[in-house]
Amino acid sequence: METSTLIGYEQPTVFVTRLFTVAGLTVARRLFKELFMITSRLRTVRDHIRWAVSRFHEEDVFFGHGTDNAWDEARQLVLGALHLPWEIADSYLDCRLEVDEISELRRLIKRRIDDRVPTPYLLGEAWFCGMSFIVDDRVLIPRSPIAELIEERFAPWLASEPARILDLCTGSGCIGIACADEFPDAEVALADLSYDALEVASLNIERHGMDDRVYTVQGDGFDGLPGQRFDLIVSNPPYVDAEDFADMPDEYQHEPELALACGSDGLNLVRRMLAQAADHLNEKGLLIVEVGNSQVHVQALYPEVDFAWLDFKRGGHGVFMLTEEQCRNHQALFQSRV
Structure with missing residues (x-):
């Protein structure tokens, strides 16, 4: 598995523990620094929508269960998981997320990509x-x-x-x-x-x-x-x-x-x-x-x-x-x- 994939999805503590077990100390320190830089950049609602859009494009995710493009799919997943309305004020997109919220978003985005589970199933909700x-x-x-x-x-x-x-x-x-x-x-x-x-x-x-x-x-x-x-x-x-x-x-x-x-x-x-x-x-x-x-x-x-x-x-x-x-x-x- 690629390092970027590990960094994108794993809990920081789990990831670092495994690094110290499997890799050498020097490599672990370097990757921990990279992990810290990435997680520090993905802190807001907007960050995670943007990141999800990029990941969906990279992994060629199919859209057809309520959305037809990566942007709407990412908004549906991120806002839905955070129990935020679709028509959210733009200023709220820059709110910083709690650690447990970030962890849950990473988990859902991983399932959307790796298992190809449609977003409404991940959220348990669809709109009609x-x-x-x-x-x-x-x-x-x-x-x-x-x-x-x-x-x-x-x-x-x-x-x-x-x-x-x-x-x-x-x-x-x-x-x-x-x-x-x-x-x-x-x-x-x-x-x-x-x-x-x-x-x-x-x-x-x-x-x-x-x-x-x-x-x-x-x-x-x-x-x-x-x-x-x-x-x-x-x-x-x-x-x-x-x-x-x-x-x-x-x-x-x-x-x-x-x-x-x-x-x-x-x-x-x-x-x-x-x-x-x-x-x-x-x-x-x-x-x-x-x-x-x-x-x-x-x-x-x-x-x-x-x-x-x-x-x-x-x-x-x-x-x-x-x-x-x-x-x-x-x-x-x-x-x-x-």
């Missing part, structure tokens, strides 16, 4: 629609462009305020809970196959005080919802095809495969959802589904269907919308291609 959600490796990290639709209240497509909303394949519950926050009179169901995911979703329901109108349902697709209908069904299901899944960066290996991969074309679950959606939508209801890069497979599989592919101001693609009428009119077609 301006709301904080508990996350761990039982659930996908929230990052769907559907957030933009929620913030715009699904305008102009939603005819009226929905009374009942379904977040299908809910994971952490972020989409459904954000919908509940935007539509305070709506009842919201969070459905998922994974019991582990529903445990996390339940924690987030409690965190946001929505136990009275947001509930969880266990089941495969619509299986746990017999006879139930909704005004709005929103889903970010597993949709990654086999080719894309094989090429995903290491960071994605920390997320549950069940929430990502779904067959050779990524549409194993989406096909079943489309076949059953008409039976679970109220009149004038909407179905909104994210399929990402598998948009090409959807279009190839259903060339007869006029999917509305939605645009996003903040980036994102592969989200389609169908009306209840379209789902009903094409139900036989959808059922024939499951």
Whole structure:
């Protein structure tokens, strides 16, 4: 291991002890002096953000779990670990850190680089629609462009305020809970196959005080919802095809495969959802589904269907919308291609 790596990450006392054990006294003194110079330079919040940015670039870290660049990733990790707000006043960035804070930041940055653990998992928290959600490796990290639709209240497509909303394949519950926050009179169901995911979703329901109108349902697709209908069904299901899944960066290996991969074309679950959606939508209801890069497979599989592919101001693609009428009119077609 290179000296710079040791200096960057180890506790000073542990590092020096090992030096005196392994190396000669002269070498130890020289490296201790180097260690002192480096640690004395990295004392403030700003220092550690800048240092993390440099390390992320050096180690070719992948960004895709809430950020798309080294600067935002470093800010997210450092500020999050210190429990500081994202919109912190610039003067606070020059505050000096305590020794234990520096040690914790070094530990987290090391894990981000060496183990490729996504920052939200390191912090146990992710943000979606301006709301904080508990996350761990039982659930996908929230990052769907559907957030933009929620913030715009699904305008102009939603005819009226929905009374009942379904977040299908809910994971952490972020989409459904954000919908509940935007539509305070709506009842919201969070459905998922994974019991582990529903445990996390339940924690987030409690965190946001929505136990009275947001509930969880266990089941495969619509299986746990017999006879139930909704005004709005929103889903970010597993949709990654086999080719894309094989090429995903290491960071994605920390997320549950069940929430990502779904067959050779990524549409194993989406096909079943489309076949059953008409039976679970109220009149004038909407179905909104994210399929990402598998948009090409959807279009190839259903060339007869006029999917509305939605645009996003903040980036994102592969989200389609169908009306209840379209789902009903094409139900036989959808059922024939499951």
